[in-house]
Amino acid sequence: xxxxxxxxxxxxxxxxxxxxxxxxxxxxxxxxxxxxxxxxxxxxxxxxxxxxxxxxxxxxxxxxxxxxxxxxxxxxxxxxxxxxxxxxxxxxxxxxxxxxxxxxxxxxxxxxxxxxxxxxxxxxxxxxxxxxxxxxxxxxxxxxxxxxxxxxxxxxxxxxxxxxxxxxxxxxxxxxxxxxxxxxxxxxxxxxxxxxxxxxxxxxxxxxxxxxxxxxxxxxxxxxxxxxxxxxxxxxxxxxxxxxxxxxxxxxxxxxxxxxxxxxxxxxxxxxxxxxxxxxxxxxxxxxxxxxxxxxxxxxxxxxxxxxxxxxxxxxxxxxxxxxxxxxxxxxxxxxxxxxxxxxxxxxxxxxxxxxxxxxxxxxxxxxxxxxxxxxxxxxxxxxxxxxxxxxxxxxxxxxxxxxxxxxxxxxxxxxxxxxxxxxxxxxxxxxxxxxxxxxxxxxxxxxxxxxxxxxxxxxxxxxxxxxxxxxxxxxxxxxxxxxxxxxxxxxxxxxxxxxxxxxxxxxxxxxxxxxxxxxxxxxxxxxxxxxxxxxxxxxxxxxxxxxxxxxxxxxxxxxxxxxxxxxxxxxxxxxxxxxxxxxxxxxxxxxxxxxxxxxxxxxxxxxxxxxxxxxxxxxxxxxxxxxxxxxxxxxxxxxxxxxxxxxxxxxxxxxxxxxxxxxxxxxxxxxxxxxxxxxxxxxxxxxxxxxxxxxxxxxxxxxxxxxxxxxxxxxxxxxxxxxxxxxxxxxxxxxxxxxxxxxxxxxxxxxxxxxxxxxxxxxxxxxxxxxxxxxxxxxxxxxxxxxxxxxxxxxxxxxxxxxxxxxxxxxxxxxxxxxxxxxxxxxxxxxxxxxxxxxxxxxx
Numbered sequence: 001x002x003x004x005x006x007x008x009x010x011x012x013x014x015x016x017x018x019x020x021x022x023x024x025x026x027x028x029x030x031x032x033x034x035x036x037x038x039x040x041x042x043x044x045x046x047x048x049x050x051x052x053x054x055x056x057x058x059x060x061x062x063x064x065x066x067x068x069x070x071x072x073x074x075x076x077x078x079x080x081x082x083x084x085x086x087x088x089x090x091x092x093x094x095x096x097x098x099x100x101x102x103x104x105x106x107x108x109x110x111x112x113x114x115x116x117x118x119x120x121x122x123x124x125x126x127x128x129x130x131x132x133x134x135x136x137x138x139x140x141x142x143x144x145x146x147x148x149x150x151x152x153x154x155x156x157x158x159x160x161x162x163x164x165x166x167x168x169x170x171x172x173x174x175x176x177x178x179x180x181x182x183x184x185x186x187x188x189x190x191x192x193x194x195x196x197x198x199x200x201x202x203x204x205x206x207x208x209x210x211x212x213x214x215x216x217x218x219x220x221x222x223x224x225x226x227x228x229x230x231x232x233x234x235x236x237x238x239x240x241x242x243x244x245x246x247x248x249x250x251x252x253x254x255x256x257x258x259x260x261x262x263x264x265x266x267x268x269x270x271x272x273x274x275x276x277x278x279x280x281x282x283x284x285x286x287x288x289x290x291x292x293x294x295x296x297x298x299x300x301x302x303x304x305x306x307x308x309x310x311x312x313x314x315x316x317x318x319x320x321x322x323x324x325x326x327x328x329x330x331x332x333x334x335x336x337x338x339x340x341x342x343x344x345x346x347x348x349x350x351x352x353x354x355x356x357x358x359x360x361x362x363x364x365x366x367x368x369x370x371x372x373x374x375x376x377x378x379x380x381x382x383x384x385x386x387x388x389x390x391x392x393x394x395x396x397x398x399x400x401x402x403x404x405x406x407x408x409x410x411x412x413x414x415x416x417x418x419x420x421x422x423x424x425x426x427x428x429x430x431x432x433x434x435x436x437x438x439x440x441x442x443x444x445x446x447x448x449x450x451x452x453x454x455x456x457x458x459x460x461x462x463x464x465x466x467x468x469x470x471x472x473x474x475x476x477x478x479x480x481x482x483x484x485x486x487x488x489x490x491x492x493x494x495x496x497x498x499x500x501x502x503x504x505x506x507x508x509x510x511x512x513x514x515x516x517x518x519x520x521x522x523x524x525x526x527x528x529x530x531x532x533x534x535x536x537x538x539x540x541x542x543x544x545x546x547x548x549x550x551x552x553x554x555x556x557x558x559x560x561x562x563x564x565x566x567x568x569x570x571x572x573x574x575x576x577x578x579x580x581x582x583x584x585x586x587x588x589x590x591x592x593x594x595x596x597x598x599x600x601x602x603x604x605x606x607x608x609x610x611x612x613x614x615x616x617x618x619x620x621x622x623x624x625x626x627x628x629x630x631x632x633x634x635x636x637x638x639x640x641x642x643x644x645x646x647x648x649x650x651x652x653x654x655x656x657x658x659x660x661x662x663x664x665x666x667x668x669x670x671x672x673x674x675x676x677x678x679x680x681x682x683x684x685x686x687x688x689x690x691x692x693x694x695x696x697x698x699x700x701x702x703x704x705x706x707x708x709x710x711x712x713x714x715x716x717x718x719x720x721x722x723x724x725x726x727x728x729x730x731x732x733x734x735x736x737x738x739x740x741x742x743x744x745x746x747x748x749x750x751x752x753x754x755x756x757x758x759x760x761x762x763x764x765x766x767x768x769x770x771x772x773x774x775x776x777x778x779x780x781x782x783x784x785x786x787x788x789x790x791x792x793x794x795x796x797x798x799x800x801x802x803x804x805x806x807x808x809x810x811x812x813x814x815x816x817x818x819x820x821x822x823x824x825x826x827x828x829x830x831x832x833x834x835x836x837x838x839x840x841x842x843x844x845x
Contacts, residue, residue, distance in 0.1 A: 129171060192305055264300065505532055581613055
């Protein structure tokens, strides 16, 4: 039987080819870096550069379809930004694929010794942030120097803060963001270049994380194999017959004696003879030049990768600019190879062959006019291969995306993959046909026990969101990590990437299902386990497991659900737990993890935040050091009707944080809250969205005046179409009234056996629907009762409730307040003894 290919499913589901992918490039200089997007067939919608002579080079290379796409000018002005937005309209682009920004870095560069107050210049990155925030492309990429993220900028709120914080606060609500400092020579560039890459992927792009866009690791060539085939240039001013861009750049002949005797790796400052050391003659005296960087006037090596290419690569005095054999700086052609610039790239509107056929004098004239600009552009550029790889990866994740759940289920049915042997054979036989995420999806969906065990597939975008917040352990050579309910190992590939720089990582992975562990071992053959990782597979129940080690980190997505029909097991789980009021597995996982690890990061139900069942669990967490809470709402697990959060906890309180980071997939925001503010004992549970508006409404009311009751007994089988007592349901409740609804209303004849009967014909009983963000209230009428869709509220201390009081619960003001009080939940909205406290009475004026 033929295995359906990934492309068969995609073509069948989409029915047509995807249009050309699109991008915008900001601070693009000559467009050297983003030429990689052109090479991959991307359509440039707009490109911005301040200097006209550089944007002309982009025009020579036909980057944009329309001339209006070349936008020269100051990006901080509204005029230039408006022109960019207009190009989106001109090209009928509603959803840009990627935006690239490489803002000026003079205020951050270690090569800039003339820094003054560069905050304003550094703040040009904020203009990029603002544009990303407005356009909301699927992806964005920022590239800059090593110090980029820690550099201070003036943010959109006019407050100076580190650039990393500005990016997070402005864009982190809509994007998963990965920031890494890397040397591009390890990612395809042919020269050393330590830079910061920031990649953002929009959160609505399911199963796509920034790691999928990151360039692939690959070592650079040694300089000899990179440029050794180019002819030697021995005579100053010499131009290669076959290549105008391979020439010997002139310099002051007095410097020749400074460099002519130095060997590879040596500097002119290493000369012994005073006259050969870089100097000036002042009043007849030799005054030696200063060697601030230690690599000025230095000759590079043949057997090493090319050095970092700086803006001033045209002078001997710059860093490591001297050829290993010739007494000259590297030629333009050599620099182009080092920066992976295509030989097809055009520096002039004159054809290359035409330039090469010019007379020697005409060539000299051309180089005198254009060489410095070309060299400076190369020195400021992103190596073309870096952006080309990102472009390739964008195409891959958008055009060859992971199969949908429905498509995976078709494969599962066709090949009977519910059988564990069939599944494992399928993974082995189709290891190279399917994307790793597709295989993970298929393996998870094949587990017929997943509903029973509450084990759900954690998508890569959600895994990234959790793992990106984990501590770096940058000062540790060895760490020990535990995944207490590993399943098929969704967290593992990104854990490998997160901690690839740690010398020794011991990873203990536990699962109660041995079949899942066996499947995981097969899946790991597709994901190469890094040499610094040692994995120990443990088939056991984590909650009964006797651990031998103290861990640096526990991370994962433990099972959710109550332990039922097994009192012996439940008692064993509860034995070492402080919260005896729950029988929910995830709460037990939290407590045990806290006791055995310094850091804990778990995905758990959102009910942890507000349910009375977890009051004590919250108290345990408050005594520790919570770093962050991420509210996914219902967005983390597609098709699973449960709201989830993740948290990061430091159990040792090594560094005490007074504030906690709140990230919301519901409001698409990231913000910081004072812990004392959102954990306040003035309220029954955590209020992660609490704000000034909420406080204003609280001050208008007297709270905690009701106790609540919700019937859990009356069901449809107990009710009739007519009867003595009417059973009110949520839709019957209106503002201070009861609605009659055809084919909805129901009745019951006898209620003495139901607990709710105690409220029959009581006075001053308030009815409020459960499970709604549109609260409304009315009094319980005579000869009526409610089912579980309606909460019954009884005033404490015989407080008199009036219709005017109930009127307020339907107001837009109270509704917004109530959303905050319920932490903007969508599922856990039953009114209980915690949440009922937020139904107060307006104070008299």
